[in-house]
Amino acid sequence: xDKNKKNIFNSKDKQPTTVNGLLKSITIIxxxxxxxxxxxxxxxxxxxxxxxxxxxxxxxxxxxxxxxxIKGGQAVFQKYxxxxxxxxxxxxxxxxxxxxxxxxxxxTEGMQDYYADLDYGKAYNKLSDExxxxxxxxxxxxxxxxxxxxxxxxxxxxDAQVYGIEKVEAYYRxxxxxxxxxxxxxxxxxxxxxxxxxxxxxxxxxxxxxxxDFFFWTAWLSSTNRIGDDISYxxxxxxxxxxxxxxxxxxxxxxxVSITILALFVAIVLxxxxxxxxGMTPAFTKNxxxxxxxxxxxxxxxxxxxxxxxxxxxxxxxxxxxxGALLAHYYTEPDAFFGIKWIYDLLPFEVAKGYHLxxxxxWIATAWLGMGIYFAPNxxxxxxxxxxxxxxxxxxxxxxxxxGSMVGEWLGVKGFLGNLWFLLGHQGWEYLELGRVWxxxxxxxxxIWLYIVYRGIHHGLKKERDKGxxxxxxxxxSIAVPAFYIFAFFVTPGQSFTMSDYWRWWVVHLWVEGxxxxxxxxxxxxxxxxxxxxxxxxxxxxxxxQIILLLGTGVLGVGHHYYYNGSPEAWIAVGAVFSALEIxxxxxxxxxxxxxxKMMRAGGVDFPYKLTxxxxxxxxxxxxxxxxVTGFLINLPAVNYFExxxxxxxxxxxxxMMGVYGMFAxxxxxxxLRNVVKPEKWNDTWLKWSFWLLNIGLFGMVFVSLTPIGFIxxxxxxxxxxxxxxxxxxxxxxxxxxxxxxRAVPDTIFLxxxxxxxxxxxxxxFHLKKPKYKGxxxxxxxxx
Numbered sequence: 001x002d003k004n005k006k007n008i009f010n011s012k013d014k015q016p017t018t019v020n021g022l023l024k025s026i027t028i029i030x031x032x033x034x035x036x037x038x039x040x041x042x043x044x045x046x047x048x049x050x051x052x053x054x055x056x057x058x059x060x061x062x063x064x065x066x067x068x069x070i071k072g073g074q075a076v077f078q079k080y081x082x083x084x085x086x087x088x089x090x091x092x093x094x095x096x097x098x099x100x101x102x103x104x105x106x107x108t109e110g111m112q113d114y115y116a117d118l119d120y121g122k123a124y125n126k127l128s129d130e131x132x133x134x135x136x137x138x139x140x141x142x143x144x145x146x147x148x149x150x151x152x153x154x155x156x157x158x159d160a161q162v163y164g165i166e167k168v169e170a171y172y173r174x175x176x177x178x179x180x181x182x183x184x185x186x187x188x189x190x191x192x193x194x195x196x197x198x199x200x201x202x203x204x205x206x207x208x209x210x211x212x213d214f215f216f217w218t219a220w221l222s223s224t225n226r227i228g229d230d231i232s233y234x235x236x237x238x239x240x241x242x243x244x245x246x247x248x249x250x251x252x253x254x255x256x257v258s259i260t261i262l263a264l265f266v267a268i269v270l271x272x273x274x275x276x277x278x279g280m281t282p283a284f285t286k287n288x289x290x291x292x293x294x295x296x297x298x299x300x301x302x303x304x305x306x307x308x309x310x311x312x313x314x315x316x317x318x319x320x321x322x323x324g325a326l327l328a329h330y331y332t333e334p335d336a337f338f339g340i341k342w343i344y345d346l347l348p349f350e351v352a353k354g355y356h357l358x359x360x361x362x363w364i365a366t367a368w369l370g371m372g373i374y375f376a377p378n379x380x381x382x383x384x385x386x387x388x389x390x391x392x393x394x395x396x397x398x399x400x401x402x403x404g405s406m407v408g409e410w411l412g413v414k415g416f417l418g419n420l421w422f423l424l425g426h427q428g429w430e431y432l433e434l435g436r437v438w439x440x441x442x443x444x445x446x447x448i449w450l451y452i453v454y455r456g457i458h459h460g461l462k463k464e465r466d467k468g469x470x471x472x473x474x475x476x477x478s479i480a481v482p483a484f485y486i487f488a489f490f491v492t493p494g495q496s497f498t499m500s501d502y503w504r505w506w507v508v509h510l511w512v513e514g515x516x517x518x519x520x521x522x523x524x525x526x527x528x529x530x531x532x533x534x535x536x537x538x539x540x541x542x543x544x545x546q547i548i549l550l551l552g553t554g555v556l557g558v559g560h561h562y563y564y565n566g567s568p569e570a571w572i573a574v575g576a577v578f579s580a581l582e583i584x585x586x587x588x589x590x591x592x593x594x595x596x597x598k599m600m601r602a603g604g605v606d607f608p609y610k611l612t613x614x615x616x617x618x619x620x621x622x623x624x625x626x627x628x629v630t631g632f633l634i635n636l637p638a639v640n641y642f643e644x645x646x647x648x649x650x651x652x653x654x655x656x657m658m659g660v661y662g663m664f665a666x667x668x669x670x671x672x673l674r675n676v677v678k679p680e681k682w683n684d685t686w687l688k689w690s691f692w693l694l695n696i697g698l699f700g701m702v703f704v705s706l707t708p709i710g711f712i713x714x715x716x717x718x719x720x721x722x723x724x725x726x727x728x729x730x731x732x733x734x735x736x737x738x739x740x741x742x743r744a745v746p747d748t749i750f751l752x753x754x755x756x757x758x759x760x761x762x763x764x765x766f767h768l769k770k771p772k773y774k775g776x777x778x779x780x781x782x783x784x
Contacts, residue, residue, distance in 0.1 A: 020537075023544035024468045030548050034555035041559070041571065042502055048568045049498040050221035050233035051148055053155035058162050065165075065213040067153075073214025075493055076207045078428020079421045080188055081350040081413040084357075087726075089218055089234065089565045090644035091501060092430050094726075095183050095330065095349050098645055101238040101723040104219035106171050108243045110164030111139045140244040144232075146224050155220075168219070169212040176208050182728035183334035183349045189415075218497070221566060235572060237564035238722035239642060250572045251563075251637035257573075258580035258636065269549065269584050278545040280528065280595055281538035290532040292608050294679040298772035300377045300779070301388035302456070304676050307768055308395055309370030310669045313363045314758040316402065317662075320359035321754050323352045325747055331731060331740045351413050354426060354433040355406060360657060361431070361512070362402050365481075367665035368516075369394070369449050371523065372478060374672040376456020377779055378530065379471055384455040385775035391452060397445045405438035422493050429500070431508045432488055439488055446482030453478050470536055473543055474526055477519040484511040498566035509558040512661070513627070514551060520664050521546050524616060527671060531609060549585035557582045560635040564644055572637050579635040583628040608674060611687040615667035618695055622659025626702070630655050642717040646725060648710030655702045663694075666757070673764060681767035686760040693753030700746025705739050712736065 056065040077088065077099075086096025109124065115135045116124040124135060139160070147156040157165070179186035189207045221233040223243040236245045272278070284290060329337060330349050337343040347355075373391055377383045411417050412425015412435065422428075424435045434442070453475075460471045487510075490503040525539035559575025630652040634643050643649070670687060712735065717725035724730065731737075773779055 020468075020541060020544070023541065023548070027544050027548050030552045031555075034551060037574075038555055038558065041556075041562075041574065042499075044570070045502050045562070045567045046499055048226075049496055050566050051150070051153065051155075052217065052496060053148060054153040056155045056157060056165075058157060059159055064157075064162065065216075069210050069213045070217045071214075071494060072207070073210035073212065073217075074497060075428075076189060076211040077214060078493070079412065079426070080415065081354055081409070081426040081428060081433070083428055083430050084350040084353040084426075084433065085184060085348075087645040088215075089222070089497065089501075090237065091561075091565060092645065093350070093353050094645065094647060094650060095327075095334070095353075096180070097726045097728075098238065098722065099215045100218040100222055100234075101240065101721075101726060103168050103172075103215040104223055104238065104240055104243055104245075105721070105723045106168050107161075107164040107216060107219045108139060108143065108223070108240070110167035111143065111160040112136065112242070113167075114160040114163040115139065136242060139242070143223050144225050144244050146227050148224075148227070150227070165216050168216045169209060172212045172215065173208050176211070180728070182731070183330060183344075185345075185348055231569060233566050234564045235569050237641060237644065239717060240721045240723060242721075247638065247641050248569070248572075250569055251641050254573045254576035255636045255638040258576040261577055262580040262583070265581055266584060266587075269588075273545070273588065277538075278542055279538070280525075280534040280542055283529075283532050283535045292531075292606070294608055294675065297675060298779075299676050299769050300383040300773040300777070301771040301775065302383060302391050302452075303374050303377060303672075304768050304771045305388050305391045305395075306370045306373040306672060307676050307765060309366055309373065309398075310673055311761050311765055312395070312398070313367045313370065313665065313669060314754075314761045316359050316363035316366065318754050318758050320356055320363060321751055323347075323356040323359065325751065326352050327356060328740065328743055328747060332737055334728075348413070351410055354409050354413070357431055358405065358409075358433050359402075360662075364516075364657075364661045364665045366398060367669050368481070368519065368523075369398070369446075371668035371672050372449060372453045373456075374676070375474075375523075375526070375530075376453050377773070379457040379474065379526075380455075380459040380461075381779050382456075382459050383773045383775055383777050383779065384458075387452065387455060387775055390448065390455075394445060394448045394452065397441070397448065401438055401441045401445060404441075405434035408435050408438060409433055427491075429491060429504050431512075432491060432504055436489075439485075443482055443485055446485065450478055450482055468540075468544075470526060470529065470540055470543075473522050473540070477515075477522045480515045481519060484515045487511070501565045502562065502567070505558050505561040509561060510555065513656070514554045514558075516661055517550055517554070518547055520619070520661075521550070523668065524664075527612075527668075546585055546588070549588070553578050553581040553585065557635075560637075560640065563637055563640055575635070576637050580632060583624075583632050587624055587628060608679070608682075609671060611684050611691065612667050612671040612674065614688075614691050615663050615670065618691070619660055619663040619667060622655060622663060622698075626652065626655025626657075626659040630702075630707075639714075642722065643710070643714050644722075646710055646713040646717070647706050648714065651702050651706035651710055654698065654706065658698055666694075669761075673761070676768055677764045678767045678769055681764060683760075686756055690753045690756040690760070693749050693756065697746045697748075697750025697753060701743060701750060704746055705743035709736055709739050 052067050052070055054067045055063045057063055077083070082088075082096070082099075083092040085093055087093065087098040087100075089100050090098060092098075112124040112135055115138055116122055116127055116131075119135065120127060120131055124132065127135065142158060142160060147158075148154070149156065175184065176189045177187060179188075189211065222237060223232055223240075223245055225231060226233055231248055232245065235250065236248050239245055239247065326337065326343075326347065327349065330344075330352070333339075334349070335341070335344050373394075377387075408417070408424045409426040412421040415421075417425045422435060423437050426433050427435050427439075432439075457471060457475060461475060464471045466472070485507060487503055487506040490506070491500045521543055525534075525543055528534045529536050529539055556574055556578040559571045560579040561575070562571040563575060630648070634640055634648050634652055674682065713725045713730065716730055
């Protein structure tokens, strides 16, 4: 790089202090107000969640289930990883049924058959339309009435409800003994795996009876009106007219309001953005562009050692994608892999799905860890003593966490850990699969990483007087990465499903979709400043403006996950409005991408970071398409009511997770490796092929397969009830199977792009630079 002795990160870059000071104040106010509202909303959820009765009592005074059996059933559901096979209250995976919708249908039909036999001596489906309508109305009236006695904490049920409950247990006893014929293993919940009685875990007794009680409880809370209200605990979800579950007025109202407010705020935000120039200002002119000479760019010991993190990234990426391909195949052959039965026995859907999700988080997070290790010495201007040793410790600790958690998850799902499943096995929550011990190890590893980063940037922090300056912002964002994962520890085995789901989304939405987003914005700004492409002051201004929008909308935007999980109806309003507004900051990233494109073109043919910019531009575009557009579609309450837990959700998930965080992880991987690899051994051609294959494959995966299936599924739910859209019969339709088979084409294109990236990374690992600066050495400003 040009020999400019001025340290760009500690220079007294003239800044409009009044505007920046105002932005900082607004940022703090936004964070305080948003999280205060979210916490208050959590207290509200806790106080208004559906009750778990101490006993369920028949008209004859017989106790047919208890709080312990319901809680035990929840633990059984989690222990065997069933949230990575099907869904419950719409949350989970998409191969199996939604157990709430399925149990509600069986429970309702049982009540209908009870009254049909009592009143007419026939099965319900044998009645005339007139008599069936009478029975249907009678069942709806009975099923909606809340017979829970708050003082006694006892749920009183009618004879018809007792008959429905018996039907639910008989159905699931058959399913879990014989399998469901569509991927669920026969005998999954085995008697030989019954653990000893242990508080907060699976209780001693019949586990199939327990899980049946739990499924019934979710069906009850989804179809019984809240006390003193005319809407169920799940705001009338899932859609099933025979149980009286139809869309609430709130879902329609707030869908319209959210779009109206979005239109208003788009105009306001764009006006402010252009009036006060919140874009990035180039730090160069046409005749004064920085010159890059990577041959003369020396590196430190820790920077060279960061390269092995990126090798691990590509290996985990490849394995994760292979599990994704296996999952896609299971949709067409649910109990084997091209006729090979033992592969499914070894890696059933719920295990493969857990691995697919966890490895995605692992490889993306590892890329960011490696990038933080690489950047630290440049920011601080010094290579701390024993920094390389700490980097080695972190690397092998990460390998242990990844490998150990995967083994534990397999043993947990297979039932070999007894009541240690929560600590060492599969914790039972989608995206939070790894057991508590592995979660502790992960947070410990993130803490070590934060310590490494702090040691590296410590001198830079001391020199930067502005506590809200760029280096401090980088440090604050780094702190948030381990800090926000801590909320995973708020999820415990004995906690109600609704409250556990509340905290789970603090991790999945706020950590993955919020903190990662903020961290990405800071890193992108830092990278552009480090390459002397933009001014520091404009990046700081842009960052504050972005964080106000990102967290101002995203924190309460988490509410769209609480529409139908048993939370109060008011979350429909909160979630709808703020989720809609989330698209605004994501759209502004397109403007940023265009600025990045212009900078890249201005660099000419010798610009060494072109492929980094390609992936940054892809990140911005997928942010709008994946996180913004597809997310906006499914977050509208009126759409989500019928779509919740269907294939439009993974369409959004793939576009957002891989398109945004995956592409960004690859961008920082390329940037970091570009500086630690001998320039003469670098070849952009490999990366160009990988770029196009990854993006074309991802586009096909999302819009050729998942999105069309999602819309067909949406119509099925609207026409026949939500339960119908989640059956194996729906998946076995010719049009669905054809779309699933065609998915192999974009999946293969994507996989080739991954393989090219892996091979490229392995090749360049043999051509790393020798470190010039070791522990205790200062780095000249020209090298920063």
